[in-house]
Amino acid sequence: MQKRETRAPSVGAAAEEFLTHCRVAKGLSGHTLRAYTIDLEAFQGFVGGDLAVDAVGRGELRAYLAHLSEERGLKPASVKRRIACLKAFFRWLEMEEALEISPFHRLDLRIRLPKRLPRGLSRSEMRALQAAARRPLALGKDWREASAENGPSLRVQLQTAGCFERPGAFDRLTTLLAVELLYATGLRVTELCTLSDLDIDQGRRGPVLRVKGKGDRERRAPLPDPGLARLLKLYRQARDGLIEPSAAADPVAPPLLVARRGGPLTPQSVRARLKRLTQSARLARPVTPHMLRHTAATHLLEAGLDLRFVQRLLGHGSVATTEIYTSVSDESLERAMGRKGVR
Incomplete structure (x- = not known):
């Protein structure tokens, strides 16, 4: 992605380029790409796909975390996966110089997973x-x-x-x-x-x-x-x-x-x-x-x-x-x- 001097890309446009990067440059599996697509569409549904990526700040991320945990009632593992996808997305935007700094920089978003032992057979x-x-x-x-x-x-x-x-x-x-x-x-x-x-x-x-x-x-x-x-x-x-x-x-x-x-x-x-x-x-x-x-x-x-x-x-x-x-x-x-x- 080329650095844009006038206006940062929208969340929707940047998400499409990020998924292309994951498929072509990183060669991620189809399973991972489907998961990333679902996670990014969910985030766009919350903040709006037309929102510029540099308009996403800590407040939006904290609100989205609360939305996933409290309003959607997702399990901690699902919430952790969706937040991990966003971290990768914004880290890529930062590396592509579409953002000066990721909103996750020094942001403490701890998602505690319940301790579960693997379930096997006797x-x-x-x-x-x-x-x-x-x-x-x-x-x-x-x-x-x-x-x-x-x-x-x-x-x-x-x-x-x-x-x-x-x-x-x-x-x-x-x-x-x-x-x-x-x-x-x-x-x-x-x-x-x-x-x-x-x-x-x-x-x-x-x-x-x-x-x-x-x-x-x-x-x-x-x-x-x-x-x-x-x-x-x-x-x-x-x-x-x-x-x-x-x-x-x-x-x-x-x-x-x-x-x-x-x-x-x-x-x-x-x-x-x-x-x-x-x-x-x-x-x-x-x-x-x-x-x-x-x-x-x-x-x-x-x-x-x-x-x-x-x-x-x-x-x-x-x-x-x-x-x-x-x-x-x-x-x-x-x-x-x-x-x-x-x-």
Whole structure:
């Protein structure tokens, strides 16, 4: 944006340029751009889109905060997100010299969030969810150890279930693999759905997923479980022999997990599948993909994995973010001791 000597741009015009900057120059995700658009439209609705950006001062910001919290009754997390968007917007205006100084400069707007521990599943709930995912395929709980030596191999069991010839059975296999991968790696659902075949490397102990997380930071998620590695390999074979890739799919980097029509599995589809599994498992609360991420982190720490390793697996920028799961583990310990009558 060129510096204007005569008149500062309006909030509406500046917001459009800011969103273009975020899309083109910063390459933000579609999800983030949609959130920024909603937040900026809400602010324009309050102050007026024709208002010059240099007319927005501390009074308007404080009034808007009160409007969001008291009149709109938004939760603190939603208020914090909208204010964070405005901070980024005015910081950009300042850098573009459309403003001499941001109205947020030295402005104390503290939004206290209630302390909430991540909601994960207990081990018994996770077992029930996994059982609900494998039940339609008639897989027993020992499917990871299945081999020709100790009974029907995993390939034979999946062939018997029709995974290599019936789209419906293959779709149920997709659900099972999605649940197992989310629990084994703690991936975000968007990270899972954007994986392609090219993101699978072979490590010394098994497959390793190359994951692109927030801020385009890349990390590696190993799959040392031989059973899960076999399931992943057989899934790809069934997919390639049964499902025609959609026209939108990248022929060089086909999506790892696919829907029935050959396109990549979507986060919305994963959420819908988990909702059905929750009902099938008769769990008392709905399960979301992010709950599986929390569950993975908590169970890994309870199993003794080092905090720094869990941080790397989840892709947290700071170990302080990962440390919250130690509180969850402590709470689980207290509940378990209470049930056992330990004093």
